[in-house]
Amino acid sequence: MLKNVPLPNFDGASHPDEHLELIEEANERVDAFTKNRRDTIHNFVVSDFELVGAAIGWLVENRIACGDAFLEWGSGFGVVTMLAAIEGMEAVGIEVERDLIDQSRLLAEDFGIDAEFVEGSFLPDDRSVIESVIQDFENVDIDSPSAYEALGKSIDEFDLIFAFPWPGEQGYFAAIFDQFAADGALLLTYDGRNQLRLQRRE
Numbered sequence: 001m002l003k004n005v006p007l008p009n010f011d012g013a014s015h016p017d018e019h020l021e022l023i024e025e026a027n028e029r030v031d032a033f034t035k036n037r038r039d040t041i042h043n044f045v046v047s048d049f050e051l052v053g054a055a056i057g058w059l060v061e062n063r064i065a066c067g068d069a070f071l072e073w074g075s076g077f078g079v080v081t082m083l084a085a086i087e088g089m090e091a092v093g094i095e096v097e098r099d100l101i102d103q104s105r106l107l108a109e110d111f112g113i114d115a116e117f118v119e120g121s122f123l124p125d126d127r128s129v130i131e132s133v134i135q136d137f138e139n140v141d142i143d144s145p146s147a148y149e150a151l152g153k154s155i156d157e158f159d160l161i162f163a164f165p166w167p168g169e170q171g172y173f174a175a176i177f178d179q180f181a182a183d184g185a186l187l188l189t190y191d192g193r194n195q196l197r198l199q200r201r202e
Contacts, residue, residue: 002178002199005064005186010054010196018086019057022111023049026079033077033103046076047164047190053083055188055196059160060087064198066184067159073122073173074140078104078115080162085115089160094122094147120147122163124155124180133175138166155180164190174199 030046059065070084075093077100085091085108095101095117104117121144127134134142148154155161161181165173170189177187178201187199 001202002174002187003202005198005200007055007196007198008058010051010058013054015050015053016057016086019050019053019083022082022086022107022113023053023079025111026077026107029103029107030077037099047080047192049079049083051196052080052162052188052190055198056080056084056087056089056160056162059186059188059198060089065159065186066182069158069160071122071155071158071161073161073163075104075117076100078107078117081115081117082108082111082113084160084162085113091115092151092153092158093117094120094151096121096141096144116151118147118151120145120150122147123176124148130176130179133172137169137172140166140169156182156185158182158185160186160188162188162190164192167192170197177201 068089070089070091072081072093075081075095078093081091081093093104098119101117101119108115121141123146125146161177163173181201183201185201189197
């Protein structure tokens with residue numbers, strides 16, 4: 001069962017210089033990547049990094065999460081994962097597109113950020129219990145191998161998971177989290193309208 005956790009209003013929140021420098025560089029690289037790439041990655045859309053970074057900073061500062069293990073489902077350029085790492089979390093991003101994994105690792109290396117990126121699906125190996133849920137996904141690769149074996153961890157070993165679901169798919173992400181996450185774990189989602197939602201599994 002998931003319970004909503006209230007979030008403060010982050011409008012006007014101050015941002016650490018490390019956040020802003022990373023975000024500025026990442027936005028430039030994302031723009032160059034999308035303009036120069038011949039084949040479009042249709043499911044690649046960036047979130048509001050400043051907003052999400054402020055939320056993660058607040059979660060860490062107020063010790064809202066049960067621990068420091070962070071996971072991003074569909075990490076793209078890895079910016080949110082790196083923001084979590086800057087905040088002191090043990091941060092991992094899972095991404096199905098190899099080119100985005102390469103970009104993430106290069107960006108993290110250039111900024112000296114200790115974050116891990118693993119290629120594969122954020123869905124678990126055993127998908128039988130959520131088969132009806134994932135069949136309704138329109139914008140998620142449900143055929144690629146799971147990333148958790150390569151990662152050496154399972155979903156229930158993470159304290160905070162972040163995702164940016166496509167419109168209409170928030171409920172499916174929440175259902176997967178509810179099925180596999182540990183009690184007390186948090187799911188932070190961005191809905192594309194400068195809105196964040198935080199839920200805790202109980």
